[in-house]
Amino acid sequence: MAQKESTFFNMTLTLFVVTFVAATVLGFVHDLTKVDIALAKQQAQQKAIESVLPAFDTLGESYKMLPEDSSDSLEFFPAYDANQKLVGVAVKTYTKNGFSGLISIMAGFSPEGTITGFEVLEHKETPGLGSKMNAWFKDENKPGQNIIGKSPATSKFEVKKDGGDVDAITASTITSRAFLEAVVRAHKTYQNAQEQPAISNNPTKAGGQS
Structure with a gap:
């Protein structure tokens, strides 16, 4: 019984760590790219204004x-x-x-x-x-x-x-x-x-x- 509890705990801990790391990486990538995305949208809008x-x-x-x-x-x-x-x-x-x-x-x-x-x-x-x-x-x-x-x-x-x-x-x-x-x-x-x-x-x- 003790072994099952330990295995379940380890699986839960591993899942938590993986989820935490993935969320951290996604958040980092989002912060890294949001300025570039906003700039690209602004440039596209400016180009559209000039073209019409x-x-x-x-x-x-x-x-x-x-x-x-x-x-x-x-x-x-x-x-x-x-x-x-x-x-x-x-x-x-x-x-x-x-x-x-x-x-x-x-x-x-x-x-x-x-x-x-x-x-x-x-x-x-x-x-x-x-x-x-x-x-x-x-x-x-x-x-x-x-x-x-x-x-x-x-x-x-x-x-x-x-x-x-x-x-x-x-x-x-x-x-x-x-x-x-x-x-x-x-x-x-x-x-x-x-x-x-x-x-x-x-x-x-x-x-x-x-």
Whole structure:
């Protein structure tokens, strides 16, 4: 009986030591990499902002606004030229109605509300189908798909199956609806924000395009 208790104790002690060492190593690795991960995300965001807007000299301070149809805020990044004139605003928008849930997008708008570009930041849509949205909706050779240079104020940003003006991704209507929903959410919130002081504030140097 004593031998069984000793064996059980040894097994428990070994398991505890292994678990403790593993947890310590994981914690160390996390602390070691979290700064690099945060920096990589920041660089990816900066690259997305630059890609969806016309050339700019400075970025103003970012700010958040709550859409009328959601409890989650959108983040705005106003961009200015060398004369501190607003050239556009990048909006980090989203939808939770993708085929596989969340789709996060960086959408760029001119001061008049025209879409200057977009980049899909995050999604889990089906490879080869919904995953094509980043290229599908900016194809210059397909006017029915391409939303660049258009505005939800003058075009109906819904798929044609629902009476809109945009061709859905083949076999990916749900993804297409969700993508357009995210863009429209960004546009509506941007329109509501245009009269807010946040956009007209003096810009703060935060990087730009050469």
